[in-house]
Each structure stands twice: as C-alpha cells, then as structure tokens.
Amino acid sequence: GCPLDLICNKGAGAGLMQREKKLKQSLIGITNTLSCPITVKMRTGWDEKKPFAHELVSKIQSWGIGGVAAVMVHGRSRLQRYQKLANWEYISQVASSQSDDFPRIPIIGNGDVFSYSDYEEKIKVDGVNATAMLGRGALIKPWLPTEIKERRHWDISASERLDILKKFVNFGLEHWGSDQKGVNNTRRFLLEWLSFLHRYVPVGLLEVVPQQMNQRPPARMCGRSDLETLFLSKFSDDWVKISEMLLGPVPEGFKFEPKHKASSYSQA
Template sequence: MKIGSLEIIGLPLFLAPMEDVTDPPFRKICRELGADVVVTEFISSEGLIRDVAGSLKKLEFSADERPVGIQIFGNNVEAMINAARVAASAAPDFIDLNFGCPVRKIVNKGGGAALLQDLPLLLQITGAVVKSVEVPVTVKTRLGWDERSKPIVDLALKLQDAGIAALTIHGRTRAQLYGGKADWTLIGEVKNHPSIHIPIIGNGDVTDGPSAKAMLDQTGVDGIMIGRASVGNPWIFREVHHYLATGNTLPSPGMDERLRVCRQHLETSVAWKGEITALLEMRRHYSHYFSGLPNFKPFRMRLMTTVSLGEVNGILDDIARQYCP
C-alpha cells in the first residue's frame, strides 16, 4: 500500500485519530504493539493559524512513531490551507483532513462531518490543501450525513480527482454517531469501483481479529483503521495481525504485561502533558486495561477519583498484589 511516497508492506493497521486519546504516549505504545500507522488527535485549523499553544503541541511526534499523519479540521478554505502548511512544517508522513467527526461541538462549528452537508465546500477545501503542501493529503469521512444522504461513492471519485493520496471511510452516517452497526457495504463499493485507484482504508466496528477479517473479506480494503476498540487495549493491533496471519486468536495479555503497559502509558503521559491532565485523561483507559478481572469495581472507583500520581501508583501496586500470581 502506498500513500504518496510512503510504502507499507502487507495490510496496514491504522490507529484512528481520537481527541485526548491519540497523543504521543499512546501512539508510541500502539506502534510498539503492532499499529503500522498512527494519526494525531484532530487539530483545529483555527488553533494552528492563531498559534494556540494546545493546538501547536498536538503537532509534536517522535521518530519512533513514524509513519505518522497529522489530522486537521475546519471549514474555512484559507484557514485550512494555512493550517496545512503549519502541519507540513512538522514533517509528517501525510496530512489527513477530518470530514467525519460527528461530535456536536465540532459539527456545530461547521467542521468534521458537517462538511457532508456542503460537498462543494468539502471538495474546495480538499483541492486547495492538496495544492498548498508537498506532503501527501488524505481524507477521513463517513458514508454521508444520514440515511437519506450517503454520497460516499461519488464523493470518493471526486476526492480522488482532487488529488488525495488515500481515503478512510467510517461505515456510519453522521446521524448514527457511534451507535448502531457500521455498514461496510458502501466501503466495498468504493474500494471495488473500477475508477478508484487510491488506497481505501476501512473503519468502523473492527474490534478483534475475526471482525477485521470479516471487513477485509467483505470489502477488500487496502488497510484497516481501528479507533475506540484500541482505548485501553493497544494489544488489539498485535492480535489482529496474528489472526489475519494464522486464523488463530492470541490469548489476552497477562496481568504483568497489562500493568507494565498501563504504567508506561501513565508515566509518559504525565511527562508529556502534566500530572493533572494526564490523570484525568487516563481514566478512560483503566477499565479496558483491566477488563474481565473479577471484583475489580473497588479498584476502578479508586482509579477514577484520585488526582494524585502517587495514589494511582499505589492502587496499581494493590492491583498487582490482588491479581498477579
């Protein structure tokens, strides 16, 4: 699979961009555990061109995260052009345009999936950004706005004509948010359209090896992007690769490994963003890091309420004493 000059052997697994999740500490862990390509949290174009510190910090990545894409969002052509140039100055492997985020605070500002209601503007932004930077430009979007509007096949052809290097399709409409079941049918129609020659990456409801194989068998996609199923479960990339290669399911990681990776994630997050922010954002990961453990609720409640790194490390020590042989 090629994205511009970036070539990836085999079927690549992508870590999806997720706000307050896909920061450098988590991206690095996912790369170590089998993710082939990672993408930053989505970054506001307006924040980048106004030198907002939080937006600029999201551009940071290390060499061992590569290949890495920087994702930006917005609905103003000039702002997106300028933001793409700022992003390109960080030398990512590609820049991704977010036309799929369904959350209200993004859509209400005209960004993300809101552009699916204004396809001419979406295409204008895409073409302008492609022409403004030297790095490859990709797009992530959804099937359409709602059940009555799913223009993804025609849109994919027009995006390809606009010069994008790859397209990721989430198999839901904006109206679905993250509910219901992802529909991979139209992803397959795009991938197998005789006029499509750019890589197509499938996204939505891939939660393990069997579901990844099902998507691949149904659609023939060139790559698979995994989002929410990776939260607190970076091993999913290792497991999917193993299943696709062998047809067998790997055992779940043992407690020693769960604790080691959780501690690594916690420590690197604190170093990167500070103790309070890191502790608050880590809360979304804890239940998944320790899923399936009997009688874990008291530990989970303690992890979800403490705002002290020392206390969290003490709780992790208690978990080790309780569950490690």
C-alpha cells in the same frame, strides 16, 4: 468524520461532508502545503437512510487532487454516531462507485474491528483496500495491533495491562512535566482513556470468543484478581482509584466526569 455536535455545528467533522466547496478547497490547500500524502476520513453520510459517501468519493476522485492517497470510510452515519453495527456492505458500494475515467482512490474501511478475526474478515470485503482502519477497538484494546500481527486472541493479564498504563503515565509526565500541572494533565487524559479501557472483557472470562464491539459487559463483573475486577469497573470513582495507583492521591473533593458520559455510570 467526527459526529460531535460541537464540531459538526461549525461545519467541520462529519458536517464537512455537506460542504463540498469547502472540502475541495481544504484538500487543495492541504495537499499544496504538505509534502506528504494525505488521507480523507468520512462517514456514510448524515442520516443512515440517505447515505451519500459513494457520491462524495466519486467527486473527490474527479477532482484529481494528487496528494489524496486514500479515503477511509466509517460504516456509520453522523446521526448514528456509534450505534448499530458498521455497514461494510455500503463501504464496498463506495469502493465500487468510482469511475474508470479517473485514477481510482484506495478505499479503507473502518468500523467494529475489535479482534484479529474481525480484521481478517473486513479486509476481504469486495473493493476495499487490503487493510482496515482501527478506531475504538484500539482505544479499548491498545494491544489490538499485536493481536492482528500475531493472529491470536490475547488473554492479556491485569499486570500486563497495568504496565501499559505505567508507560502511558511516564510519557505524560515526560511531556507535561512532573509538577502538579503535569500530573493533573496526565491524570485527566488517563481517566478519559480509562472510560474506554473498562469496556474490555478478558478472553478468559468470555463464554464466546471474541468479544464483539457492540457487546457491553454487565454493570458489575468479577475478574480473576482484584486488579482485573477493578479494570472491569464502569464506575468513574474506580477509574480515579486506578489513577491514584500511578499518580498518587487526588485532591480532596476531586470528581471526574468523562467526556463520553454514556460510557460510565455514576457512583451514586
């Protein structure tokens, strides 16, 4: 399902949808090697005007590969990447396209689940399994599973969010070590994560609850505390400041350029 050029140009990610023979070989090889069930993740197709996931799922169903436990369908095409809203009507079509001649494969939808109310709406879509896959929503709001479990919109405080980052940093230092190399690795992944985390707008600042995935906050917002305002910043230099609160000063001349450049603004 990955839409990145680097991956798709090698025939992997969403590009694998166009290589049925390779896909079948991969599924057979993986299921024959692993003792646990696997899931298949795909997009609607290459172009939103010509979706073909419903055809591909029917073929996977006909292949009868026993280890495939479910298919997860992201309701966008490869070329759409993350633009426009996910097409859950088409996900329903994918689920209903399966043949009665073969065992049905559970279809799990993915796309734009950003609150517990989004989740409850999506799992009622005809044909899909009674669950949904979380994607960017869980990157932007790592407490989203708690919201879903407790069925509430959590107005999480800035200090609680900082505690989550402290745990992340501790895990990073435990994994990579607390030497300079370990600190650098932990900082890099923290900064990449912050390029998503800043998109969250606290519940207490919203005029309409819940925030929608395609709603981006203004370029500058003021929070209810200095820390909350810092978390709202879209400027990568401010993300570096947050990292310094947890990992100490960066080397002189340090600059961070996020992998997802569209998610950030330059400081200049």
